[in-house]
Amino acid sequence: MADRYDDGMRVRREVLGDDHVDRAEAAKDAFTEDFQDLITRYAWGSVWTRQGLDRRMRSVAVLTALLARGHWDEFAMHVRAALRNGLTRDEIGEVILQSAVYCGVPTANHGFAVARRVLAEADQA
Incomplete structure (x- = not known):
């Protein structure tokens, strides 16, 4: 299981960026620690590391799902990730x-409004 966590953390950092992951890790506390472990180990270490889709395709799937559910903060985060991917x-x-x-x-x-804002921020970076 340590490998899944380590692999997940590596992929999470590659996709979301060190700044984002460092902020999430710094904000982690006893209440959220298990959740952070879950997403690192399973979402990033078990699913994002699979060979069946490349990261570009995974980003397309994630963007679509987040749009469909109206998860706008996560959508913005994954627009940035899609650029990285x-x-x-x-x-x-x-x-x-x-x-x-x-x-x-x-x-x-x-x-489109959320993506436009994120892309404008990326232009400023």
Whole structure:
């Protein structure tokens, strides 16, 4: 199990960036420690490390799921991750546009607003 945690932490840092993971780790306390362990070990160490999809495809799937559920903070985080995983701005836009058909125009409209803000922040960095 230590390997899954270590692999998960490595992938989590590669996808989300050290700054994000360091903030999450610093904010961890006795109440959230088990949850942080769960997402590192299982989401990142068991699923994101699988060979079946590359990271670009995983980012497409995650963006779509987060749009569909309206998880906007996580969507913003994964727009940044999608850039790190090699998606272009145009491809991120296409994911949102495709999602409009299946998730609804208001959802895509908000998704474009969130993505536009994140991409503008990336331009400033």
